[in-house]
Amino acid sequence: MGLVTCKPLRDAERQTRQIDTQIRAENQANKRKVKMLLLGISDSGKSTIVKQMRVNYLDGFNETEVVNAIFVIRNNIIDAFKNIANIILHSDITVLLKLFAHDSGKIEMMQEVDELKVINTIREFKCIQVFFERFATHPMVPDSIHYFFPNLERIAVANYYPTNEDLIHMRQTTLGVHEISFDYTKHTIRLIDVGGQKTERRKWIHFFEGVTAVMFVCSMSSFNQTTEEEPKSFVWESSLNRVQNKVLVRSSGKAKVEKPGMVNRLDESVDLFKSIRENGFLRNSNFMLFLNKTDVLARKLAAINFGDYFPDYKNWVNNDNSVPSVAEFIESMFREGLDSEHRIYSHLIQATVTSNVEFTFGLCCDVIFEKNLDETSLE
Numbered sequence: 184m185g186l187v188t189c190k191p192l193r194d195a196e197r198q199t200r201q202i203d204t205q206i207r208a209e210n211q212a213n214k215r216k217v218k219m220l221l222l223g224i225s226d227s228g229k230s231t232i233v234k235q236m237r238v239n240y241l242d243g244f245n246e247t248e249v250v251n252a253i254f255v256i257r258n259n260i261i262d263a264f265k266n267i268a269n270i271i272l273h274s275d276i277t278v279l280l281k282l283f284a285h286d287s288g289k290i291e292m293m294q295e296v297d298e299l300k301v302i303n304t305i306r307e308f309k310c311i312q313v314f315f316e317r318f319a320t321h322p323m324v325p326d327s328i329h330y331f332f333p334n335l336e337r338i339a340v341a342n343y344y345p346t347n348e349d350l351i352h353m354r355q356t357t358l359g360v361h362e363i364s365f366d367y368t369k370h371t372i373r374l375i376d377v378g379g380q381k382t383e384r385r386k387w388i389h390f391f392e393g394v395t396a397v398m399f400v401c402s403m404s405s406f407n408q409t410t411e412e413e414p415k416s417f418v419w420e421s422s423l424n425r426v427q428n429k430v431l432v433r434s435s436g437k438a439k440v441e442k443p444g445m446v447n448r449l450d451e452s453v454d455l456f457k458s459i460r461e462n463g464f465l466r467n468s469n470f471m472l473f474l475n476k477t478d479v480l481a482r483k484l485a486a487i488n489f490g491d492y493f494p495d496y497k498n499w500v501n502n503d504n505s506v507p508s509v510a511e512f513i514e515s516m517f518r519e520g521l522d523s524e525h526r527i528y529s530h531l532i533q534a535t536v537t538s539n540v541e542f543t544f545g546l547c548c549d550v551i552f553e554k555n556l557d558e559t560s561l562e
């Protein structure tokens with residue numbers, strides 16, 4: 184009789200223990216999950232950082248992605264030449280230059296062998312070579328062409344197979360929201376990449392809950408680039424501003440723009456950061472500011488005075504037009520006017536260099552996980 188009542192009891196006990204263990208394991212797993220958001224305007228380098236994480240912590244890129252990259256990279260090159268041709272149209276006009284300037288769509292539709300011929304021919308043009316010597320810092324020249332141009336001989340062949348580095352330099356605008364998940368020390372990191380174009384930003388707010396860290400990416404080299412301002416009727420930021428109930432207006436430090444209605448891209452980035460930083464949903468998140476594209480900034484500063492675009496820089500303590508000094512000024516633009524309790528950890532990076540991203544990500548994780556809350560200064 185005793186045995187009959189004892190067995191179900193032991194079964195029940197075992198079951199309870201199993202459930203307890205399961206709940207504990209689930210709690211543990213939940214505790215270790217960390218949500219990180221990559222934010223920033225278009226072309227700042229968010230997806231490049233995701234690609235580096237995939238190389239570092241996942242399996243890199245699969246066969247389909249690599250094959251797709253062949254077409255994307257060639258289009259990157261064609262698009263870049265289209266911009267270049269438009270810039271130098273006033274000089275040595277040739278039929279091929281006109282083709283790039285006005286009809287680059289036709290080249291994309293060509294059979295592969297013809298497309299490769301066009302790319303190879305344009306590469307030989309003296310004016311294109313001179314262009315890179317004289318106009319390399321022109322705001323309309325995409326950053327990726329400085330990597331692809333010296334590699335054209337390898338790329339413009341029928342059996343071209345992109346390397347990891349090619350994929351990292353490839354430019355593909357992000358549409359929608361993408362997530363990768365990977366293990367890092369004792370944590371599982373969910374890294375969310377969003378599109379930075381204005382029309383994409385209205386989607387961001389749906390991902391603001393439970394964010395451990397926001398990684399805001401800014402392209403420092405965008406200081407000489409502008410975008411057209413949106414018509415007043417299209418207030419893309421409205422949903423973000425409504426949440427915080429205030430619109431941030433920045434007066435000092437702004438760039439000079441040639442025409443009214445144009446917005447400097449660095450100013451755009453700073454203003455966007457401020458509206459995100461003040462957002463109520465993200466009040467308790469850690470903020471990491473990635474001041475990106477140090478290499479492109481260095482190239483530009485060798486030829487352009489930063490103070491010609493941001494006149495307030497001329498009054499900066501050390502205004503020697505060097506990368507550290509300009510980066511410090513840019514960082515101060517991001518910090519200006521923010522509540523002192525709103526800590527920001529900033530890092531200078533070159534997102535195209537795998538080891539650089541790996542190192543900086545490690546520093547960020549140290550802060551996030553070990554609560555090493557000493558103010559991190561620029562490195």
Ligand SMILES: Nc1nc2c(ncn2[C@@H]2O[C@H](COP(=O)(O)OP(=O)(O)OP(=O)(O)O)[C@@H](O)[C@H]2O)c(=O)[nH]1
Nearest residue numbers: 225226227228229230231352354357379476533534
């Ligand atoms: N030279 C150089 N190029 C960079 C660096 N970081 C990013 N790039 C290039 O800049 C381009 C834009 O980078 P993405 O990562 O696609 O930019 P994004 O912020 O994801 O842009 P959206 O998806 O439009 O929001 C790519 O061609 C990258 O290879 C850098 O530090 N140096």
Ligand SMILES: [Mg+2]
Nearest residue numbers: 229230356357
């Ligand atoms: Mg992207």
